[in-house]
Amino acid sequence: MLRYAPPDRLNISGSLQDGLDSAQIKIRQQQYGDNRIVEIPPTGWRDILRNTLRDPMLWFLLGTSALFLAVGELTEAIILLVALIPFLGMDAYLHRRTQASIAGLSDCLTAQTTVIRDGQPQRIAAAELVPGDLVLLGTGESCPADGLIEYAEDVLCDESLLTGEAFPVRKLAVAALPHQEHTAYIASASWLFAGTRLLKGNVRLRIVFTGVETLYGEIVHSAMLGTHTRTPLQSAVSNLVAILLAAAAVICLGLAWVRWEQGHGLLDALLSAVTLAVAALPEEFPVVLTFFLGVGVYRLAKRQALVRRAVVVENIGRVSCICSDKTGTLTEGRLQLSHRYPAQGFSEERLLEIAAMASRHETSDPVDLAILNSLETPLHDAVVESFPFTEDRKCEAAIIRSSDALLAVLKGAPEIVLAHCKLDGTALTGWQQRIDELAGSGHKVIACAWQTLDGASWHGGEPDRDFIFAGALAFEDPVREGVPGAVLLCRDAQIRIIMITGDHPATARAVAREIGLGGATPQVVTADEIQTQLVRGESDVLRNIDVIARAVPAQKLLLVQTLQNSGEIVAATGDGINDVPALQAADIGIAMGQRGTRSAREVAAIVLLDDNFHSIVQAIAEGRQLFTNLQLSFQYLLMIHLPLVLTAALIPLAGYPMLYLPIHIVWLELVIHPTALLVFQEIAGNKTLVYQPPTKQLRFFSRWQWFAMGLAGLTLTVIVTLAYIRSLGAGYDVDHARAMALVTLIAASVGITAVLSRMHSSAAWYIVSLTIGLSCLLVQIPALAGFLHLAPLHVDDWLLAIASGMIAAALTLLGRVNGLRIFRERQTQSQQHSD
Structure with a gap:
């Protein structure tokens, strides 16, 4: 995998070694700022108190305590003030919990490092x-920023923090630091990333990215700021809360008036109204939503999908169609030499040598790199003159002086090279058929x-005839x-995938067959054909299309908009400036983090850190489970x-x-609050995506769920x-x-929690056990019960309470059973669709 290294950051005057x-x-320092990857907001007691002051429960406790104190009920006032202790403790724990995943990341970073400046370590x-600093790292040390390896001595690196893979990664020194735009793409094997750790060896590292520009910094920065954007669901919940608050206020005032008219006194009337107001206060809904969005x-x-806007957490699980690039997303984005077909009289080694002589040794061209990397021993022949590849020529040639002989070598598009060679009709037809077969199977x-040139008669210029055909090389991505x-x-879940590529239709069809897209006979069309039909208003043509070949980025926008107009929730991938309109228009725009341009990353809702299609599907599964x-x-x-x-x-x-x-x-809030926040967010899903009908309107609950x-x-x-x-x-x-x-x-709360969570998380066991245990202690111990204005229960009371919990569990299970029925129906639909 190649990663871009801006040459201007490495343009250093003077000795690089100093x-x-x-x-x-x-x-x-003025240009790029400090290398502060993780800046955790302060979380001391003042910050916790500041957050707690925003919670109406605190003011309820203080106001009610003051009310009791005013009427001479000192014991009640003290009890309510003491109740602030567990309430503040829970607030502090939940506040810490929301910061824990971010704060824990800072432990993986090194505080100090060894650097060479002014010629001295x-x-x-x-x-x-x-950027530009020269850092020295040894075994066991963590990398402080993203950089290129200038020197490596038997290096193994642990990159599990970024990739999730536990296997060590071998690292190699870069051949040369980039100084020009076309040579600025460096293989990931020559990079070290912030937060990774050397397991073995020594490294001299030239820093390229610092702070939030590092891969590690982007993850942390997004996790800290990604929930700040107000989402449609947050707006809907806020509106619901406002309506419930207005209704609660009316009911509370009515209750206070009724209690006063019933002769219960002012204190009873006020307490009844205030207590009902707090019971009806739906503050948990926005708190739970914000907490879940942060999670x-x-x-x-962690799934390699960097969220730039919190709305993605709501929408990613609803995606019904993915418009995906091929190169670098479905494939690895690198060419490797897979087949050598020498002509009669040539060996595979000689064919490769001829191809290498016609290649540029200082290049980022993937074909040249694949050829040169396949050589067992480097060539040292002198290049007399070269004729580079252009889109018009579609070939490149070189004049080589080898062992006192002057050679002309040529490589390029088969039809161009064959036209320069002396071949009889039978041989020419045979080679053309073989080349067509290779192209049809997805090879470049x-x-x-x-x-051989006569040194005396050759006076410069590119030979264009009488070449001897040496053979063909086949590459694959x-x-x-x-x-x-x-x-x-995706196929099982009826999530459509449309591969959009600039490749030849035959190559695209071969890759589609290899990944299982469209089955044995994927439907492939060219972008020009589909564009002509869409302009004529024939939007149904996209219904059964698997691959759109010969596409340019500008055509993606039309495709995305057409799919959206047909009711699809569209995720689109892109990496270039020309992809920006499509990324903006898509419901979920996904930019490539490793090879994408800055413009694409800035407009996209998600930045894919590993450029891997599999990570998109993982993100959809994670989004569905979170929802x-x-x-x-x-x-x-x-x-x-x-x-x-x-x-x-x-x-x-x-x-x-x-x-x-x-x-x-x-007491009830101390049960409800942690249950809603902690029990359900830990529930993990399975690895299967189930069919989910696409809908533009986010329906939080079905009619059956509301009824249940x-x-x-x-x-x-x-x-x-x-x-x-x-x-x-x-x-x-x-x-x-x-x-x-x-x-x-x-007991009803315990029954509902047990059924909804299926006790699949450790938090469910802890909270349910703690709820039952504390209830028994607070009710059955007379001293504690007296403080709470309660009396111990009898055996028959507990049996009735347990029965009530079982009834609550049964009613909850009724809703779950219908949900499982719908789940199975969708699985059946998925299987029928797959068949």
């Missing part, structure tokens, strides 16, 4: 490095020829590992909040004593109400009744 001098360092802070940005980055084919499997996953997890969290919140709010309002309105005191709301949640909420409301009234009894044992209602609601 490193930068003081004047150069000062100029580059010195130890400096890694943050002071600038999504980080998880997608060049032909080679040579002739290998398909990336994992791509066929990723294509199969599913968010749905589960919201289901839990709705199913538990509905009975909480309804019972908090209906029981006082019916004239009974208040069901929930402020301390009870605090409403049924469960209303049923639990009836159960909690009946449990309260039953336990109240003729003697109006309010403490016993409150304990029964609270335990019933908490």
Whole structure:
């Protein structure tokens, strides 16, 4: 894989071996800034307190405590103030949790490094490095920035932090630092990246990228800032919260007035209203959404998909069509010499030597590199004159002095080279057939020829006739590992893939067959043909197309817009400036991180760090799982909040004593908050993509899900109400009744959590176990129960509470069973589509 190295960063006056001098360092520090890859915002107690002050629960506790203090209820005021301790503790933990994945990344970076400046090695802070610095690294040291290896001594590197691969990677020194634009692409084997670690050997490294421009820095920067963009789902949740707040305010005022009219006194009326307001306050919804989006940005980055806008976390899972480049995305983006076909009288070695003599030794041309890398021993023949390759000539030639002989060598497009050679009709036809077969199987084919020149009669110029045909070389761009499997996953999930390439249709068809795109007979058309039909309004022509060949980037925009107009959610890949309009128009624009231009990366919603199609499919799977997890969290919140709010309002309105005191709301929030945030975000999905019908409108829940949640909420409301009234009894044992209602609601919370999470995460086990254990302690120990205005429950009470939890679990399972039925129907549709 090639990575671009800007020559201007390596354009250093003076001796390269002496490193930068003081004047150069000062100029580059002003130009590029510090090498600060990870700048974690401060997370001390002041910052935690500042975040907590934004939470209405804090003001509820303080305001209610002040209210109790004003009427002389000192014990109640103190209890509510003490309740701030676990509340602030939970806030601090969740705040730390959202920062943990980012802050943990800084531990992988080195704080100091050895650098050569002014001709002397010195130890400096890694943050002071600038592009052009010369760094010395030894075994066990971490790389402080991205750079090119000038010297390598038996080097093995651990790149698992960036790639996820545990296998060591061998590194080699670069042949020469780039000084011109066309020589600025360097193989990844000659790069060291920030955050990676040397397992073996010694390296002299020339720094190219620092700070957020490094691959590592881009991941961290995106994870820190990617959730700042307001997404459509965030806007929808904000609108929902505003509506619920308005409704809660009206109900609270009505409840306060009713309680006052019922003769319960001012304190009861105010407490009833405030308690209901906090119970109805839907602050968890925006908190959970923001938290999940942050988790999504980080998880997608670990899948090699760098998220630039948080909306991607919502949309990536809904993709129904992928318009993908071929070279570098579906394939490795590098040519390798795979077949040698020498003409009669030539050996494979001699054919390769002729091709090498006609190649440029200082070049970034992939064909020349593949030929030169295949040589067992380098050639040392003198080049007298060369005639470079151009698009018009489609061949290149050179005049070589070899062992006192003057040779003319030629390589290039087979039809051009054959036209320069002396071949009889039978031989010419045979070679043309072989070359056509190779091209049809996805190979790039060049032909080679040579002739001896008479030094006395040759006076310069390029020979154009009487060449002796030496044979043909076939090159292939290998398909990336994992791509066929990723294509199969997309096919099973009915996610369309359209390969868009500038290659010949025969080459594109061969690659499509190799990766399984379109089966045994992929449908291939040229871009000009499809464009003509689309301009005529024939948008249906794209329905069964697998490959669009001979395409230019400018034609991608029309293709993307046509697919969108037909109802597809389109992800499009690109790497050049000409790809920018298509990347902007696509629902998910995906730029190549290694070979993409800066313009493409800046407009894209996702930057693919490894340029691999398999990473796109992984990102779609991750996005779908994150959305599913968010749905589960919201289901839990709705199913538990509905009975909480309804019972908090209906029981006082019916004239009974208040069901929930402020301390009870605090207790319930300490159960609900961590459950919604931590249990569901850890649920991992399977490796299978299931068919999901494309829809432009994001439907968070189906009608059946809304019905199932409403049924469960209303049923639990009836159960909690009946449990309260039953336990109240003729003697109006309010403490016993409150304990029964609270335990019933908490048992329902446990049942709902167990079914929705299927106990597949460690957080589910911890939180469910802690919820049950604390409930038993707080209710059954008389001293603790007395502080909470509760009374210990009897055995039959606990049995009824357990039964209530089982009913809640059964109602939740009812919704899940229907969801599984839909899941199986989609699997069947996928299988039928595959067949």
